[in-house]
Amino acid sequence: TTYKIAAIPGDGIGVDITDAASQVLNTLAQAHGGFSFDFTTFDWSSKKYLERGWYMPEDGMEQLKKHDAIYFGAVGWPDVPDHISLWSLILPIRTSMNQYVNVRPTRILKSVTAPLAQLQKNRKDLDWVIIRENSEGEYAGQGGTTHGHGPNAIATELAIFTRVGIERIMRFAFETAKLRPRKKLTMVTKSNAQRHGMVLWDKVFYEVAKEYEGVVEWDKMLVDAMTVRMVNKPESMDTIVATNLHADILSDLAAALAGSIGIAPSSNLDPTRSCPSMFEPIHGSAPDIAGKGIANPVGAFWSAAEMVRWLGKGDLDKTADQLMEAIENVSENGIRTRDMGGESSTKEVTDAVCKEIEAI
Amino acid sequence: TTYKIAAIPGDGIGVDITDAASQVLNTLAQAHGGFSFDFTTFDWSSKKYLERGWYMPEDGMEQLKKHDAIYFGAVGWPDVPDHISLWSLILPIRTSMNQYVNVRPTRILKSVTAPLAQLQKNRKDLDWVIIRENSEGEYAGQGGTTHGHGPNAIATELAIFTRVGIERIMRFAFETAKLRPRKKLTMVTKSNAQRHGMVLWDKVFYEVAKEYEGVVEWDKMLVDAMTVRMVNKPESMDTIVATNLHADILSDLAAALAGSIGIAPSSNLDPTRSCPSMFEPIHGSAPDIAGKGIANPVGAFWSAAEMVRWLGKGDLDKTADQLMEAIENVSENGIRTRDMGGESSTKEVTDAVCKEIEAI
Ligand SMILES: CC(C)[C@H](C(=O)O)[C@@H](O)C(=O)O
Ligand SMILES: CC(C)[C@H](C(=O)O)[C@@H](O)C(=O)O
Numbered sequence: 001t002t003y004k005i006a007a008i009p010g011d012g013i014g015v016d017i018t019d020a021a022s023q024v025l026n027t028l029a030q031a032h033g034g035f036s037f038d039f040t041t042f043d044w045s046s047k048k049y050l051e052r053g054w055y056m057p058e059d060g061m062e063q064l065k066k067h068d069a070i071y072f073g074a075v076g077w078p079d080v081p082d083h084i085s086l087w088s089l090i091l092p093i094r095t096s097m098n099q100y101v102n103v104r105p106t107r108i109l110k111s112v113t114a115p116l117a118q119l120q121k122n123r124k125d126l127d128w129v130i131i132r133e134n135s136e137g138e139y140a141g142q143g144g145t146t147h148g149h150g151p152n153a154i155a156t157e158l159a160i161f162t163r164v165g166i167e168r169i170m171r172f173a174f175e176t177a178k179l180r181p182r183k184k185l186t187m188v189t190k191s192n193a194q195r196h197g198m199v200l201w202d203k204v205f206y207e208v209a210k211e212y213e214g215v216v217e218w219d220k221m222l223v224d225a226m227t228v229r230m231v232n233k234p235e236s237m238d239t240i241v242a243t244n245l246h247a248d249i250l251s252d253l254a255a256a257l258a259g260s261i262g263i264a265p266s267s268n269l270d271p272t273r274s275c276p277s278m279f280e281p282i283h284g285s286a287p288d289i290a291g292k293g294i295a296n297p298v299g300a301f302w303s304a305a306e307m308v309r310w311l312g313k314g315d316l317d318k319t320a321d322q323l324m325e326a327i328e329n330v331s332e333n334g335i336r337t338r339d340m341g342g343e344s345s346t347k348e349v350t351d352a353v354c355k356e357i358e359a360i
Numbered sequence: 361t362t363y364k365i366a367a368i369p370g371d372g373i374g375v376d377i378t379d380a381a382s383q384v385l386n387t388l389a390q391a392h393g394g395f396s397f398d399f400t401t402f403d404w405s406s407k408k409y410l411e412r413g414w415y416m417p418e419d420g421m422e423q424l425k426k427h428d429a430i431y432f433g434a435v436g437w438p439d440v441p442d443h444i445s446l447w448s449l450i451l452p453i454r455t456s457m458n459q460y461v462n463v464r465p466t467r468i469l470k471s472v473t474a475p476l477a478q479l480q481k482n483r484k485d486l487d488w489v490i491i492r493e494n495s496e497g498e499y500a501g502q503g504g505t506t507h508g509h510g511p512n513a514i515a516t517e518l519a520i521f522t523r524v525g526i527e528r529i530m531r532f533a534f535e536t537a538k539l540r541p542r543k544k545l546t547m548v549t550k551s552n553a554q555r556h557g558m559v560l561w562d563k564v565f566y567e568v569a570k571e572y573e574g575v576v577e578w579d580k581m582l583v584d585a586m587t588v589r590m591v592n593k594p595e596s597m598d599t600i601v602a603t604n605l606h607a608d609i610l611s612d613l614a615a616a617l618a619g620s621i622g623i624a625p626s627s628n629l630d631p632t633r634s635c636p637s638m639f640e641p642i643h644g645s646a647p648d649i650a651g652k653g654i655a656n657p658v659g660a661f662w663s664a665a666e667m668v669r670w671l672g673k674g675d676l677d678k679t680a681d682q683l684m685e686a687i688e689n690v691s692e693n694g695i696r697t698r699d700m701g702g703e704s705s706t707k708e709v710t711d712a713v714c715k716e717i718e719a720i
Contacts, residue, residue, distance in 0.1 A: 076552070081559075082551060082552030083551055083552055083553075083554075083555035083559060085552075086552050086553060087555055091553065115476050115477060115478060115591055115592065116475050116476060116477070117475060117476070117477045117480060118475060120477060138517075138553070138554065139553055139554075141555065143518075143519075143554075143555075143556035143557060144556050145556055145560065149523070149560060149563055150523070151523060152523065153522065153523040153560055154520065154521070154522050154523075155520075155521045155522075155556045155557040155559070155560035155561075156518055156519060156520050156521070156556055156557055157498075157518075157519040157521075157554045157556055157557040157558065158503075158516055158517075158518055158519075159503075159516060159517040159518075159519070160514065160515075160516050161514070161515045161516070161517075162513065162514050162515075163509070163510070163511060163512065163513040163514075190605070190608075191441075191442060191443055192436070192442030192443055192445075192446050193443070193446060193451065193498070193499055193605070193608070194443075194498065194499075194503075194517045195443035195447060195501065195503075196503035196504050196505055196515045196516055196517055197503060197515040197516055197517040198517065199441075199443060199515070200505065200509060200513055200515035201515075203509055223608075223609055224608045224609050224611075224612035225612060225621075225644070227587070227609060227612050227613035227616060228612050228613070228615065228616040228621050231475055231613070231616040231617060232475065232616060245550070245553070248550075248553070248583075248584050249583055249584050249587060249609060251584075252584035252585060252587050252588050253587035253588070253591070253613065255588065256587060256588040256591040256592060257591065261585075261588050284585070
């Protein structure tokens with residue numbers, strides 16, 4: 001099998017780490033022998049936008065649809081307002097490609113130093129999968145401005161929750177929890193202060209929960225209190241489901257507690273497989289270190305492993321695990337970038353991971 | 361001077377800690393000699409709501425207005441949906457009383473064990489004041505439901521940002537930062553994904569920032585990345601300004617990183633002093649430990665200290681500092697509740713703080 005991958009390196013360190021990820025993916029395919037990758041690179045970057053006034057061509061989505069998966073680096077550049085760059089690229093891809101689930105696994109990789117004292121001793125206490133609603137909620141994009149930006153200006157953000165949207169994410173979350181050893185789901189809400197959309201969110205959750213009675217254990221947290229529980233009782237949670245914005249915030253916190261934002265992966269999934277899913281590290285474009293060759297490629301590699309898992313539909317799980325093992329071995333051997341306490345370059349880590357893959 | 365205080369104990373441990381706070385406040389006034397408190401208790405609780413169908417009487421706000429300050433315990437009880445209890449009491453008080461600023465100072469009190477390894481060594485690295493917009497944004501309360509809760513249900517939450525609302529909170533934040541030793545302000549936003557209201561938020565910030573050029577140093581963070589910075593570089597921040605929801609989340613995280621949610625105070629301020637301001641610990645009603653006499657009263661005492669500071673308009677700062685000193689000494693002497701690693705009851709901590717106040 002040859003998997004057709006649309007690679008969108010994007011901005012800043014997105015370019016470095018997409019290069020690194022494709023090198024590692026090719027090595028993995030070669031070592032395995034049973035499949036290969038065919039990468040097409042789309043230079044839909046902020047740099048190009050500044051030159052020509054657009055990120056994606058008009059038939060951009062059609063082009064993406066011809067691929068089996070999308071690999072995304074990072075987007076965001078100081079010279080372009082963030083809401084322009086993001087609403088021109090990553091956010092429309094998520095919704096147009098029906099990627100209504102964003103999966104963010106978090107655990108403390110071998111040899112990573114976690115900032116919480118408790119986790120330095122009990123590393124396995126933190127082992128979460130955050131299921132982020134990825135298609136609506138606070139990212140619906142609606143809202144507007146009245147009276148311009150003048151003295152009487154009023155601007156709004158409209159968060160939209162639909163039963164269809166909530167039901168499918170809750171079902172995905174329960175199915176994920178069901179397959180995990182601990183079979184536990186924590187649902188996050190803010191229905192005490194947000195009394196319309198979030199109340200529907202809770203209600204649909206309770207309905208879906210009934211179908212999993214005796215199968216998945218669950219509890220419910222307010223998003224503010226959730227941050228406290230993540231810090232104080234990481235071992236008390238496993239699978240977590242939250243809205244687009246809440247999960248955005250909580251998954252960054254999770255990555256920080258697990259040792260580095262440079263490590264964390266994310267999968268934007270269309271569970272119906274009618275469109276290609278998209279895989280991206282959760283870190284940003286990091287303009288301050290762009291082009292210096294020191295970006296941490298681990299989040300990119302972990303995302304690549306998740307892509308392999310998804311493409312294989314169960315058949316490539318062992319291969320994805322091998323990539324994870326290679327990443328952890330290299331890190332354990334002290335070949336790490338600065339954010340992980342090491343001194344290695346992106347290239348050094350990448351080459352070492354490739355060697356390790358060949359050796360496993 | 362006699363300060364008239366409206367005490368609203370509310371639900372659960374709110375009752376225990378409001379009792380404790382009034383005992384400590386009376387002791388403080390007596391020790392000082394120059395002022396006293398006249399408490400009126402309003403039993404606007406969920407228990408009463410279940411009996412009679414309402415929290416506050418119709419002239420509730422008028423009654424509150426006759427006081428110099430409001431002391432609030434906690435609200436929320438399992439038998440009442442949270443959005444009913446909160447929208448019947450605490451949220452309308454914040455807006456009706458023009459309390460458009462919510463101030464949440466966070467530091468690691470003496471003898472508290474912080475969960476981050478870095479902070480166990482360098483306790484002073486965490487010293488923040490979070491300025492929360494308290495009157496609009498995601499807490500505007502607007503939005504609704506179409507197609508009921510049925511198969512086609514759509515429910516919305518409308519966040520509203522006004523120039524007036526943003527300008528006044530930004531000005532308050534800069535004024536706060538200006539008086540702090542480090543003179544640093546971090547502005548939190550999510551204007552990359554929220555492209556209407558949050559873009560106005562940023563724009564007004566930049567305008568107000570110009571007035572403080574050379575006086576206050578500032579930077580800007582996305583709310584998700586902010587959680588990472590709080591974990592990794594606590595020492596890099598001082599004053600923080602954020603929206604109603606963002607600051608709600610970040611202030612709980614701040615409290616957790618500072619060692620216990622039971623310690624953290626909050627002040628709901630009307631800076632124009634046309635209405636009474638309200639002081640409340642940031643923890644909830646904790647139904648699981650309600651009535652057991654083991655609730656941590658430290659957040660309540662710290663909130664009381666902030667109330668004294670506010671009422672004194674600069675004249676009672678030393679008295680408020682004495683209360684803080686008493687709290688810290690007691691804690692250092694090992695008289696702490698369980699959440700702080702001790703074994704003492706609410707009453708034991710309260711009596712010890714009173715004794716300490718008399719001794720200072
Ligand atoms: C880049 C940005 C739009 C994005 C988000 O907010 O979803 C990022 O923070 C993420 O977590 O994927
Ligand atoms: C009780 C609740 C409405 C409240 C809020 O969300 O504002 C609380 O979490 C707080 O932080 O004061």
